[in-house]
Amino acid sequence: MNIVGVDIGGTFTDLVGCVDGRIVTSKTSTVPADPTRGVADSLTLADCDISSLAEVLHGSTIAINTVLERKGARTALITTRGFRDTYAIGRGNRIEAFNLFFHRPKPLIPRELTFEVAERINAKGAVLTPLDEAEVRGIIESLSALKVEAVAVCLLHAYASPEHERRIGAILRDALPDLFVTLSHEIIREYREYERTSTTALNAFVGPRVQTYLKRLEDFLHSETFAGKINIMRSNGGVMSIGLAQDQPVAMMESGPVAGMIGAGQLAARLGIERAIGFDMGGTTAKASLIIGGAPAIEEGYVIGGAASGQPMLLPVVDIVEVGAGGGSIAWCDADGGLHVGPESAGADPGPASYGNGSIDPVVTDADLVLGRLNAGRFLNGAMQLDRSAAGQALQAKVAGPLRLSIPESALGVVQIADAAMSLAVRAVSVNKGVDPRQAAIIAFGGAGPLHAVAIAREIFIPKVVVPKVPGTFSALGMLMASWRQDFVRTLYGPLGALDKAQVEAVFGELAEVGRDHLERDGVEQSIADFRFLADLRYIGQEHTIATPVDDAGQLSGDFAALRRLFDAAHDQRYGQAAPGERIEVVNIRLVVTAARADTLAERWLSEPWTPEPPVADEWRDVIFTDAARPARARIVWRPSLAVGAIVEGPAVIEEPNATTLLHPGDVATVSEAGHLMIDVAVEAAGQP
Structure with missing residues (x-):
């Protein structure tokens, strides 16, 4: 079966x-005005016959960028009377207690577009006040007059009984068929009013823009006689149909980055690495994720735009820490002479100054080029020539001149600041979670990941770095390994072991039925699906929960000894302590439905024996590592020609078509039997000139 994965960054x-039994790759510039053109160009470069493809997998940053740039639809919110300000008030905590400029999350929907409707359902799902449909119809007139493009409907306790939301949705869709309508119970059926409202608002806010883009992508593929499936990467590490993605675009917020972490997990498992840190550095951002036992961690919630003032999203997502330090991150000086890198990026247009598109802002890629770490003639396999002179001029004008530094000194400063920022992301997923980085390995990918990974490993004493095959397009490869996955949740609150048996069985049955409906909707065979139930548990008096696997419904209403042992162990692992004598309560029931891919060519390719290309003569050039005045003479190696068992000692630069790996003095890289670079980092030499 011929399939392709396309990742738009x-x-x-x-x-x-995977085409005709072989792996094909391509890398091209993103077209911000029309990302579909980037898809078309990448298919052409890879020489893919679209009509012969059975499946296209796709990941994109369009949803999360819409939120971060606040360029979504004009959106209204309909909620229960008396709760109009729930979304604006949010939580009462102040995460950055000593930040004088701290501000709470700014709602995506203004108060003047928030409407109340008379209705009330209690937490048990009983109707206290019937829905006033006449009031709903009056709101519709206001929506039309205000030129609203999308509506989020989030009623109090709709997770317990969505009948009023369903009726409002039916009225809205009948009266305004072009309106993008999001009902909270269709996205998430879990308590926490603020987070549930925020998630619903996010879906409505990004909906029209993402839906338009996905329809354009769908139309393009069909115009090229494509007759296969189109699946979209989800933030939870699985895939969903393009139809579901158009209805629930909030589920693809981290669509692109998570695919690489899925691939990194598969590679870690095949290499026998128990604890790994996936590190993905692209052109705009750098991402890190902790991988244990071959699987990245999943969190039952996420904040888009920073924990302090971002937008909460109450959906499962691969636990990724992201920083605004990528190859295209702009270096700049503040009024006090401080040097900064990011978070603004030059993007694909105009891109770095060295691209020759007229940019005058220096970026990390420009600094790497000036330091001799990048080859101006081999960038993108020679398809794009870099202009070192333009990079130097940009650094001189914006950094070196204002700070009275030489151009090499300013370039080294830019790179070191970027590395420091990225090392914080790696610390956040290791040290901050109780994992000793000295007992882990970094799996580095992305166009710029291998270039900076060793410096980060040295910074926090990580002894090994793995650079997989095709690191520059590894996230797209990860898509080919992603299973179909859907997550469902129902709030069911009560003491563990004392819940009503009939009620528990009813919730389990309802979740299973919804799971089967989604399998049928996406055309997935039920025979290959795996249904896995979990319960969100906590000690009585706690606020947050831990999702714990449940073998059968009886564990929640009867004998729960085995479940208790699992929860105590999970609590001890996460927090360093457990309380076996404390009572436990159930908060939510979850169902994770997955369907493994029938084709495993991508996974098998990770372990296939490496066949090198014909030998290419080594080169030598000066590369600056830690002292701008003392460049080191470094060996320049062409990776595709390295044989199995080949050893490269630093200082060295290992180049390949879509990425570059930098070895510092003392580091040693060995080519594995499958062609991966296994780098032993000279951590004891870190910080030495």
């Missing part, structure tokens, strides 16, 4: 495909 569009 802020700077580049990457493609990896």
Whole structure:
């Protein structure tokens, strides 16, 4: 079966495909005005016959960028009378207690577009006040007059009984068929009014823009006689149909980044690495995720735009820490002479100054080029020539001149600041979670990941770095390994072991039925699906929960000894202590439905024996590592020609078509039997010139 994965980032569009039993790749510039053109260009470069493809997998940053840039639809919110300000008030905590400029999350929907309707359902799902449909119809007139493009409907306790939301949705869709309508119970059926409202608002806010883009992508593929499936990467590490993605675009917020972490998990498992840190550095951002036992961690919630003032999203997502430090991150000086890198990026247009598109802002890629770490003639396999002179001029004008530094000194400063920022992301997913980085390995990918990974490993004493095959397009490869996955949740609150048996069984049955409906909707065979139930548990008096696997419904209403042992162990692992004598309560029941891919070519390819290309003569050039005045003479190696068992000692630069790996003095890289670079980092030499 021929399949391709296409990952659209802020700077580049990457493609990896399994076509006629072989792996094909391509990398091209993203077209911000029309990302579909980037997809078309990548398919052409990879010489893919679209009509012969059975499936296209796609990941994109369009949803999350719409939120971060606040360029979504004009959106209204309909909620229960008396709760108009729930979304604006949010939580009462102040995460950054000593930040004088701290501000609470700014709602995506203004108060003047928030409407109340008379109705009330209690937490048990009983109707206290019937829905006033006449009031709903009056709101419709206001929506039309205010030129609203999308509506989020989130009623109090709709997670317990969605009948009023369903009726409002039917009235809205009948009266305004072009309106993008999001009902909270269709996205998430879990308590926490603020987070549930925020998630619903996010879906409505990004809906029209994402839906338009996905329809354009669908139309393009069909115009090229494509007759297969189109699946979209979800934030939870699985895939969903393009139809569901158009209805629930909030589920694809981290669509692109998570695919690489899925691939990194598969690679870690095949290499026998128990604890790994996936590190993905692209053109706009750098991402890190902790991988244990071959699987990245999943969190039951996420904040888009920073924990302090971002937008909460109450959906499962691969636990990724992201920083605004990528190859295209702009270096700039503040009024006090402080040097900064990011978070603004030059993107694909105009891109770095060295691209020659007229940009005058220096970025990390420009600094790497000036330091001799990048080859101006081999960038993108020679398809794009870099202008070192333009990079130097940009650094001189914006950094070196204002700070009275030489151009090499300013370039080194830019790179070191970027590395420091990225090392904080790696610390956040390791040290901050109780994992000793000295007992882990970094799996580095992305166009710029291998170039900076060793410096980060040295910073926090990580002894090994793995650079997989095709690192520059590895996230697209990860899509080919992602299973179909859907997550469902129902709030069911009560003491563990004392819940009503009939009620528990009813919730389990309802979740299973919804799971089967989604399998049928996406055309997935039920025979290959795996249904896994979990319960959100906590000690009585706690606020947050831990999702714990449940073998059968009886564990929640009867003998729960085995479940208790699992929860105590999970609590001890996460927090360093457990309380076996404390009572436990159930908060939510979850169902995770997955369907493994029938084709495993991508996974098998990770372990296939490496066949090198014909030998290419080594080169040598000066590369600056830690002292701008003392460049080191470094060996320049062409990776595709390295044989199995080949050893490269630093200082060295290992180049390949879509990425570059930098070895510092003392580091040693060995080519594994499958062609991966296994780098032993000279951590004891870190910080030495």
